[in-house]
Structures are given as structure tokens and as C-alpha cells.
Amino acid sequence: MAARAERLAAGSTERAISGAAWPGLLLAAAMAVLVVAAFASLLGEVDSASASAALGDAYLWRVVRFTLLQAGLSTLVSVVPAILLARAFARRPRFPGRAMLVRLLGLPMVIPVIVSVFGIVAIFGQAGLANRIGAMLGLEQQTFLYGLTGILIGHAFLNLPLATRLLLPAWTSVPGETWRLAAQLGMRSGAIFRLIEWPLLRERLPGVAAIVFMLCMTSFAVVLTLGGGPAATTIEVAIYQALRFDFDPSRAALLALIQLALSIVMLVAAQRWTRPFDLLAAPGRPADRPDRGGGFGIVADAAVILVAALFLLLPLSAIVAAGVEWDAFVIWSDIRLWQAAARSLVVALAAGTLSVVIALALQISIRRLAARGTIAAGRALDLAGSIVLGLSPLAVGAGLFLLLVGLIGPFRWSLAPVVLLTALLALPYAMRLIGPPLMQSARIHDRLCASLGLAGWNRWRLVEWPQLRPSIGFALALAVTLALGDLAAIALFGTPENATLPLLLYQLLAGYRMGEAAGVALFLVLLVMLLFVGIERSVGGRRLVRH
Amino acid sequence: MSAIELNDVAFRYEDMAMRFALTVPTGAFLVAFGPSGAGKSTLLNLIAGFDRPISGKIRLLERDMKDVPPAERPVTMLFQDHNLFAHLDVAANVGLGIDPGLRLKTADRERVRVALAEVGLERFEHRLPAQLSGGERQRVALARCLVRDKPILLLDEPFAALGPRMRDDMLDMVERLRRDHALTVVMVTHQPADARRCASLVAFVLAGEIRHVAPPVDLFGMRDDPALDAYLGEAEVS
Numbered sequence: 001m002a003a004r005a006e007r008l009a010a011g012s013t014e015r016a017i018s019g020a021a022w023p024g025l026l027l028a029a030a031m032a033v034l035v036v037a038a039f040a041s042l043l044g045e046v047d048s049a050s051a052s053a054a055l056g057d058a059y060l061w062r063v064v065r066f067t068l069l070q071a072g073l074s075t076l077v078s079v080v081p082a083i084l085l086a087r088a089f090a091r092r093p094r095f096p097g098r099a100m101l102v103r104l105l106g107l108p109m110v111i112p113v114i115v116s117v118f119g120i121v122a123i124f125g126q127a128g129l130a131n132r133i134g135a136m137l138g139l140e141q142q143t144f145l146y147g148l149t150g151i152l153i154g155h156a157f158l159n160l161p162l163a164t165r166l167l168l169p170a171w172t173s174v175p176g177e178t179w180r181l182a183a184q185l186g187m188r189s190g191a192i193f194r195l196i197e198w199p200l201l202r203e204r205l206p207g208v209a210a211i212v213f214m215l216c217m218t219s220f221a222v223v224l225t226l227g228g229g230p231a232a233t234t235i236e237v238a239i240y241q242a243l244r245f246d247f248d249p250s251r252a253a254l255l256a257l258i259q260l261a262l263s264i265v266m267l268v269a270a271q272r273w274t275r276p277f278d279l280l281a282a283p284g285r286p287a288d289r290p291d292r293g294g295g296f297g298i299v300a301d302a303a304v305i306l307v308a309a310l311f312l313l314l315p316l317s318a319i320v321a322a323g324v325e326w327d328a329f330v331i332w333s334d335i336r337l338w339q340a341a342a343r344s345l346v347v348a349l350a351a352g353t354l355s356v357v358i359a360l361a362l363q364i365s366i367r368r369l370a371a372r373g374t375i376a377a378g379r380a381l382d383l384a385g386s387i388v389l390g391l392s393p394l395a396v397g398a399g400l401f402l403l404l405v406g407l408i409g410p411f412r413w414s415l416a417p418v419v420l421l422t423a424l425l426a427l428p429y430a431m432r433l434i435g436p437p438l439m440q441s442a443r444i445h446d447r448l449c450a451s452l453g454l455a456g457w458n459r460w461r462l463v464e465w466p467q468l469r470p471s472i473g474f475a476l477a478l479a480v481t482l483a484l485g486d487l488a489a490i491a492l493f494g495t496p497e498n499a500t501l502p503l504l505l506y507q508l509l510a511g512y513r514m515g516e517a518a519g520v521a522l523f524l525v526l527l528v529m530l531l532f533v534g535i536e537r538s539v540g541g542r543r544l545v546r547h
Numbered sequence: 548m549s550a551i552e553l554n555d556v557a558f559r560y561e562d563m564a565m566r567f568a569l570t571v572p573t574g575a576f577l578v579a580f581g582p583s584g585a586g587k588s589t590l591l592n593l594i595a596g597f598d599r600p601i602s603g604k605i606r607l608l609e610r611d612m613k614d615v616p617p618a619e620r621p622v623t624m625l626f627q628d629h630n631l632f633a634h635l636d637v638a639a640n641v642g643l644g645i646d647p648g649l650r651l652k653t654a655d656r657e658r659v660r661v662a663l664a665e666v667g668l669e670r671f672e673h674r675l676p677a678q679l680s681g682g683e684r685q686r687v688a689l690a691r692c693l694v695r696d697k698p699i700l701l702l703d704e705p706f707a708a709l710g711p712r713m714r715d716d717m718l719d720m721v722e723r724l725r726r727d728h729a730l731t732v733v734m735v736t737h738q739p740a741d742a743r744r745c746a747s748l749v750a751f752v753l754a755g756e757i758r759h760v761a762p763p764v765d766l767f768g769m770r771d772d773p774a775l776d777a778y779l780g781e782a783e784v785s
Contacts, residue, residue, distance in 0.1 A: 444629045447597050452695075453618025454647040462649055466634040 024365020027358055028381050031424070038399025039260075045253035045402055060251075064258060067217060067234040070148060074155035074216040079209050081156070082163035083201065085308045087193075088301035089164070090171035095302070101309055102168070105161035107316065110478070110532065111525060112485025113158065113221040114502045118509060118521040119315030120154055120226070121145065122322055127514075129314065146228025154222035159212045161312060166208045170200040189297060210270035217262065218392035220488040221502075225509060235259045239394045240491060249402055256395035263391050323522025327515030336504060337520060341527065344484055344500040347415050347422065348531070352480030354423040356472065359430035363438050370439075371446065382431070393488040397421050401492055411495060418500075421489040426479035433475035434468070441467050473540020477532045484528055501527070548573045548609070550699055550731035551594060556603035560589055565755030567593070567603075571748070573698075576725055576732045577760075578742040581752035582778060587735040590752065591701045594733070595624045607699060618647075623692040624701040628708065630688035631676040637663070637687050638672035644691035662690040665727075666720065682706075682713045686720070693724065700725070702734040706741075714738075718745050739779060743767070751775055 089095070089102060108116055123129045124145045134140075145153070174196060182192055223234045233241070235255050242252035322328060331337050366381050400421060404413055441464060449459055487502040494503050501524045508517040551571040558565045565586045571577050579587050592598040593605060596617035605612045607621050623644075631640045641659045642651050651659070663671060666686040676684055685705055692700055702721065706714040722745040725732050736742070742749045742763055749766045751759045753774055759766055769775060 445632070447592075447595075447617075447624075447626065448630065450597060450617040451595060451622075451624055452643050452647050453616075454643065458648045462635070462643070462647075463632060467632075 022365075024362045024368075024381055027361050028365075031358075034400075034420075035396065038396055038403055040399075041403040041406060042253040042256050042395075042399045045249045046257065047250065060254070063233055063235055063238045063255070066232065067236075067262075070151050070155075070223075070232070070234060071213050071217040073148070074152055074159065075209050075213045077152050077156045078159035078212050078216075079163050079205070081304075081308065082160050082167055082208075083205075084304045085160070086164045086167040086171065087197065088304040089168060091297070092301050092305070095305060097309075098305075101305070102165075104312065104316075105165050108158050108161050108312070110481045110485075110528060111316075112487070112502050112505075112528065113219075114225070114485070114487050114505050114509070115319060115521045115524050116157060116315065117154060117221060117225045118322075118505065118517055119319045120150075120157055121509070121514075122318035122518075123314045124150075124153055129318070146226060147232050150226030150228060151223055151232060154226045155216045155219060157312065157315060158219075158222070159215060160308070162215075163208050163212055166211070167201065167204060170204050171197070173200065207270065210266065214263065214266050214270065217266065218259070218394070220394060220491070221506070224487070224491070225506065235262075236392055236394045236488075239398050240488075243398060243401055243492065249405075252398050253402065256392075256398040259392045259395040263395070319518075319521050319525060322514070322518035323525075325515070325518065328519035328522065331516040331519035332523070334516075336499075337501075337523065340499050340501045340504040340520075341523070343415065343498060344502075344527070347419055347486075347490075347500055348480045348484035351419045351422040351483035351486075352426065352476055354419065355426040355430045355479040355483070356434070356476045358423070359427060359434050359475065360438075360472070362431065363435045366435070367438055367442050371442070382435075393421060393425055394492065396424070397489055397492045413493065415490075415493070415498060415500075417493045418486070418489045419483075421493070422483040422486045423479075425486065425489070426482045429482065430475045430479050433471055433478065437468055437471040438464070469539070469541045473536050473538075476539050477535040480535060481528050481532050484524075484531065549606075550575070550608060551733065552604075552606040552609075553593070554604040554606070556593060556600045556605060558586075558589060558593060558598060558600050560586075563755055565589060567757055569750065569757055569760065571731060571733060573608075573731055574725075574729060575747050576722065576745055577734070577748040577750060578746035579733065579735050579750040579752050579757075580737065580739055580742055583737070585752045586755045587752050588703055590757075591624065591703050591733065591735055594620075594699075595622050595701055596620050620699075621697050622699045622701060623695045623697040624703065625685065625688050625692060625705045627704045630691075631684055633676050636673050636675055637668070637679075640676070640687055641691045641694055644693075644695040658694050659690075662693040663687070665693060665724070666690045682709050682717065685709075685717065689720070689724070693728065698729070698731060700730045700732045702732065704735055704737065707737065714741070715744065721745070739767070751778070753778070 089098065092098065095101075121128065125131075126143050126145070128145075144150075178196060182196065187195070217234075218236055219234070220236045220240070223232070223237045224240070227233060227237060235258060239252050239255045239259065242248045242255060362381050369381070397417075400417055404417060445463055449455065449463060454463060485502060486500075487506060490500045490503045491506070494500065496507065499507065501520060505517055505520045505524065508514075508520060549570050550573040551569065553567045553569040556567045558567075563584075563586070567586075567590055569590075579590060581587055589598060593600055594607070596612065596615060610621075612620060632643075635643075638656070638659055639649060641662060642649055642655065645651060645655045645658065660669075660672070663669060666689050668683065668686055668690065671679070671683070671687070676687070679687065688705075700721075706717045709717065718741060721732060721734070724730065734741070734746075746763050748760060749763045750757050751766065751772075758772065758774065759769065761769070766775075767779075
């Protein structure tokens with residue numbers, strides 16, 4: 001029945017049920033114009049003489065090589081432990097604190113990256129917990145954090161939980177009969193992994209690895225703060241340095257174009273390998289399986305879970321612990337904190353709202369196009385909404401930066417470009433959260449609404465809004481949260497005079513003012529949580545009764 | 548006078564070509580049955596205006612329906628499921644049939660109450676669909692069909708999910724409503740038994756066309772169509 005309804009909704013003759021698709025098409029066109037204009041301004045900056053000189057430049061290729069190297073290694077240190085952790089979770093459904101730990105895996109995604117970096121520095125930095133424990137054991141103090149090691153630790157902290165969440169559903173998708181059959185056949189742990197688990201993992205691994213690789217390739221805050229120097233610079237950070245320190249638009253443009261080319265190659269590759277799956281899916285319930293017994297298995301799984309939990313929980317608790325120390329509170333009476341907080345709020349709320357409004361308009365148009373059977377146009381809109389996921393924020397931002405410099409001169413803008421860029425960055429997530437429930441609502445209600453003459457505002461007010469409220473609330477909460485944590489856009493477009501909280505935190509970290517940084521980090525975390533919960537409750541409303 | 552007239556109506560669903568010709572006199576209770584995928588639901592979707600024919604003419608109450616949107620046709624339709632909005636209470640779900648903006652006057656609310664009483668659901672106004680049984684939900688949807696006050700009622704396997712006893716009760720209720728409100732009813736079903744219970748006309752739909760239309764006695768007595776025999780099986784041919 002559902003399959004038939006789906007075919008009906010996508011049927012070629014269902015013209016009776018649809019409305020105008022132009023708002024979404026117009027928006028997609030506007031975004032395309034913006035991106036193309038940004039591209040054009042990049043191309044315009046690259047003159048052939050300096051380009052060929054730069055292409056022969058050893059610095060440039062070192063940066064490209066290091067970018068790919070660190071992304072590859074980061075993927076390795078994130079995904080391999082994620083396989084172990086996900087398997088341990090799958091095998092131990094009754095591990096104490098398991099539900100809480102699995103939920104904690106979602107945290108690094110919503111906590112601003114720069115705050116996570118603070119937590120990592122507090123544990124692994126020179127005066128961090130790791131070194132202090134080392135000193136107690138009589139080891140020499142080490143500065144291992146800054147450089148490639150720091151980048152890998154930072155990326156593992158951010159992406160190990162993400163990869164684990166993406167891999168866990170592979171296990172929950174195994175039907176109970178398979179486990180009962182495995183038990184009946186007397187399969188042992190090794191055979192189960194080879195015959196049941198690995199084939200499922202093999203389907204997902206390339207996609208998960210591609211996502212993590214792309215995130216690490218275009219990662220900004222971690223490399224900027226933990227890279228620690230020109231030896232460990234990625235394209236993303238080099239673009240920023242070229243624009244903001246050397247003001248070398250030609251080099252920035254060339255780097256941005258290389259970054260865009262790499263992103264597109266990765267996107268195409270990922271598209272080939274990846275079956276579509278849900279970036280935000282909640283891991284489901286684990287099944288009973290026969291290979292839980294053995295003492296060694298229990299010890300090994302427990303060890304994996306404990307080590308991973310420590311690796312994730314220590315930096316997170318360090319944020320809280322350092323934030324409540326006395327010298328952290330000094331910043332609470334500092335006017336800079338409150339000004340930055342006010343700017344952050346305005347930027348995040350504006351960008352989040354913009355993002356959700358664009359996502360809604362695009363998805364409604366996609367739905368209308370689908371109802372008309374114009375699937376291809378709908379796909380194009382969907383791609384327009386998701387393309388930014390793979391494109392580097394700094395590369396798109398550099399184009400926008402050069403465009404604005406050309407149009408109105410340097411730094412004569414307010415925070416508007418920051419709002420625009422962060423809205424674009426949050427757009428793919430908003431699209432993924434709003435699209436499916438909107439389509440679902442259409443599948444169920446299109447004919448009924450058409451027969452009752454429920455259309456336009458009435459349909460929105462009486463049917464869509466009450467049903468989509470939870471999804472819209474969640475999408476807005478997530479988009480606002482992501483915008484609140486943005487460092488890339490504000491670093492590119494901001495000045496010390498109009499810093500947001502993440503930029504302020506970065507400045508304090510860069511100046512080794514750890515006490516004040518701790519205060520800002522905790523403040524930012526509290527603000528994120530307050531906003532997230534507040535928006536989900538108020539906009540998302542109470543969950544509805546369904547049948 | 549005929550309530551429904553389909554003149555050589557052509558339609559294509561994926562790679563299945565369909566062609567319908569049908570005349571339903573005013574006040575008839577036509578039951579269309581046939582195997583799944585034969586085009587029964589498409590027939591209703593064409594009449595209701597959810598699907599548009601490639602060629603041919605659809606006339607309802609002697610009026611050409613070309614380019615008339617579903618809500619403006621003299622038709623109201625009951626689907627197999629999802630007839631109700633889960634977040635709106637029973638009164639609101641019925642009230643939508645009076646005004647799609649749900650701006651109801653006192654008289655309108657009275658009409659909603661009367662319609663609910665007619666389907667045996669007095670005092671159910673403020674319940675949510677989740678608190679109703681499957682049969683009750685379909686009765687709420689029927690009440691909405693009544694307040695819409697359209698002369699043609701289409702039913703797309705509306706009681707397929709109900710038990711046999713409940714289904715018979717619902718059929719009797721539809722038959723009563725047809726008489727009281729002078730409706731023309733077209734119902735699609737899998738069950739030939741439904742046709743025997745209340746139909747004045749029966750249509751056998753197969754492979755995208757209407758093979759026979761006749762009163763139940765004649766159609767079930769038919770001996771010369773192997774396809775019909777094959778569908779009905781031994782038990783029905785007697």
C-alpha cells in the first residue's frame with residue numbers, strides 16, 4: 001500500500017495536486033547566482049602569470065599534500081576505532097550506561113568545534129591532564145599536541161562519535177531471525193563477523209569514510225588552533241591566511257579553486273560509493289545475539305567502550321571543570337563577553353531562521369515538482385540545497401569575500417555575509433530534517449486535501465504546521481546551534497571589534513589566556529544548550545498523538 | 548438522468564494502458580470489483596479528479612469535468628485509510644468538509660453534530676482519531692462526506708481493514724445514507740460478497756477496462772466469460 005502510494009505521489013499524471021513551484025526555483029536560482037558569482041570572482045583574481053608561478057610554488061603543493069595526508073589519517077583514526085566501538089555497543093546491549101553513552105555520541109556534533117578544541121587542549125595540552133598524570137609517573141613533559149598529532153586527536157574527537165552513530169544502524173538492521181539462525185548453527189564470534197557483520201559494514205564503510213574524509217579535508221577550527229604552524233597548514237587555513245594576513249587574493253583564489261575541485265571529486269566519488277543514508281538517524285535497538293558469552297569478548301568490549309568513553313568524556317568534563325574555576329568567572333564581568341554573546345545570538349538566530357526558511361521553500365517546491373512528475377527538476381533543487389555540504393566554507397567564503405571587496409571595499413560590511421554563509425552551511429542539515437516528513441505528509445494527505453479544497457494558507461495552518469512542527473523545531477534548533485558555533489565565516493569576515501563568541505574564544509586560546517577561555521567555553525556551551533532546548537520546546541511544541 | 552458518464556476515457560499508469568466507458572444512473576449503488584491492479588482505484592481517481600485522463604470525456608451530472616479541480620466536483624470520496632488528520636479532533640475533521648479554513652458558524656457546528664449522530668457517533672466530537680477504532684474512524688470520514696453535501700459518493704475499499712460483521716454494518720449504513728440523501732454511490736472492493744449485499748449495479752474491472760456492468764443477479768449468473776469465472780472461482784459460480 002505504501003509503495004503504491006509512493007508511486008502515486010510520484011505518478012506522471014497527478015497534475016491535479018500541486019501548486020506553484022517558483023518560490024523554490026527562484027531561491028535555488030538566487031543561491032546558484034551567488035555561488036557562481038563567488039566562483040567568478042575567484043577566477044577573476046587568478047591571473048595566468050601569477051597562477052603559473054604559484055603552481056610551481058613548493059608551498060602550495062606542500063599545503064595540498066598535507067591536506068590530503070591529514071584527512072586520510074584522520075579518517076583512519078576515526079573510522080577504525082568507530083568500527084570497534086560500534087561493534088562493542090552492538091554486542092553489549094545491557095552495558096551499564098550504554099544508552100547515555102550512545103546519546104553522548106551526538107554531543108560533539110552540536111558543541112561548537114572551538115569549544116571541543118578547548119576541552120582537548122585542557123586534557124592533552126602542555127599543562128593538561130595527560131601530561132600531569134605523566135609527570136606523576138615520572139615521565140617528562142611533552143608538547144605533542146600542536147601539529148599533525150593535535151589535528152588527528154581533534155578530528156578523532158569530532159568524527160569518531162559521528163562514524164559510530166552512522167555505523168551502529170548496520171547492526172540494528174540485522175533481523176532477529178539471523179541471530180537465532182547463527183545461534184542454531186553454532187556460529188562463533190569470528191564467523192559471525194565474517195559472514196554477517198562484515199558484509200553489512202562493507203556496504204556502509206565507504207560512505208562513512210567519504211563523509212569523514214570530506215569533513216576533515218574542509219575542517220577549519222581544529223587545524224587553525226591545533227595545527228600550530230606553517231608546517232601543518234591545510235588548504236582551508238591557507239585560504240584564510242592568504243586573505244586575512246598576507247592579503248594575497250590571487251593565492252587565496254587559486255587555493256579556493258583547488259579546494260573546490262578536490263571537494264567535487266570527493267562528492268562524485270562519495271555519490272558512487274554511498275547508498276543514501278540518514279546523517280541524523282538515531283541508533284535503534286540492538287538484537288540478541290549468540291556470541292556474547294566468552295570472558296575474553298566481555299573484557300575486550302568493555303575495554304573498547306571504556307577507552308572511547310574516556311577519550312570523549314574527559315575533554316567534555318574539562319570544559320565544565322575549567323569553566324567553574326575562579327579565574328574563569330573574571331570573563332563574566334567583561335563587556336566583551338556580553339557584546340560577543342549579543343552578536344552571536346543575532347547571527348545564529350538570523351542564520352538559523354534563514355536556513356530553515358530556504359529549506360522549507362526548496363522542499364515544498366520539490367514536493368510540488370514531484371507531484372507534477374518533474375522529478376529531475378526536484379533532484380536539481382535537492383542538490384542545490386545539499387551542495388554546500390561538500391563544498392568548503394572557506395572556499396565559498398573566499399569567493400564571497402572577494403566579491404564583496406570588489407563591490408563595496410574591505411570590511412565595510414556588517415555581519416550580513418557571516419549570516420549568509422552560516423545559513424548556507426546549515427542548509428543541508430535543515431533539508432534532511434524537513435524533507436522526509438514533508439514528503440510523508442504529502443503522500444498521506446494530498447488526495448484528501450485536494451478533495452476538501454484545502455490549499456495554500458489553510459493547508460499550511462491546519463495540516464502542515466501542526467504535523468511538521470516537531471521537525472521544523474528540531475531543524476531550527478540544529479541550524480541555530482551550528483551557526484552559533486561557526487568559526488570559519490566569522491574568522492573570514494569578522495574583525496576583533498565585531499567578534500562573536502567562537503571568535504572571542506579563539507582569540508583567547510591563541511593568546512594562551514586559558515582562564516578566560518574556560519569561562520567563554522562554558523558560557524558558549526550553556527548558551528548552545530539553552531537555545532537548543534528552548535527552540536525545540538517552543539517552536540517544536542509538544543509531541544503530537546499519532547495513530 | 549445519468550450521474551456519471553465516462554466516454555472512452557484513456558489513462559496510462561506506468562506501462563499499463565487503461566480505457567474506461569461507464570454510465571451510472573442517478574441514485575444507483577454501483578460496486579466495482581476485480582483483481583488488484585485492474586484499475587479500480589484509478590477509475591475512482593479519474594472521477595474524483597485526482598488523475599486526469601489522456602483523452603476522452605468525463606461528465607458528472609451532465610456537466611463536463613475537464614479542468615474542474617477535485618474540490619469543485621459534485622463528488623466526495625472515502626479512502627481506504629488516512630481519511631482523518633491525526634492532530635485534529637473528530638469535530639474539526641468533519642468541520643473541514645464545511646469550510647476548508649475551519650471557520651465554522653454555530654449553524655455549521657450543529658450540522659457537524661447532526662452528521663455525527665447520523666453515523667452513530669454522538670458525543671465523539673472532541674476525541675482524537677488515535678482514540679477511535681478503525682470502524683469509528685471511517686464513520687467520522689463518512690460524516691464528513693455527508694456535510695460536504697455532494698450528490699456522488701465514491702468509496703475506495705473503505706472497509707477492507709474491518710472484520711466481516713463490522714463491514715456488513717458499514718455497508719448497511721452506506722446504503723441507508725444513499726437512500727436518505729439521494730446519493731449516487733460507487734464503491735470499489737475486493738469482495739464480491741459486498742456487491743451481493745447492497746449493489747444495484749455491479750461492474751467487473753479487469754486489466755484496465757470495465758468488462759461488464761449489470762445488476763448483481765445477471766452478472767453473477769453470467770456463464771460465458773472465462774475471465775469472470777476464473778476470478779470468482781467455483782464457489783461463486785452457482
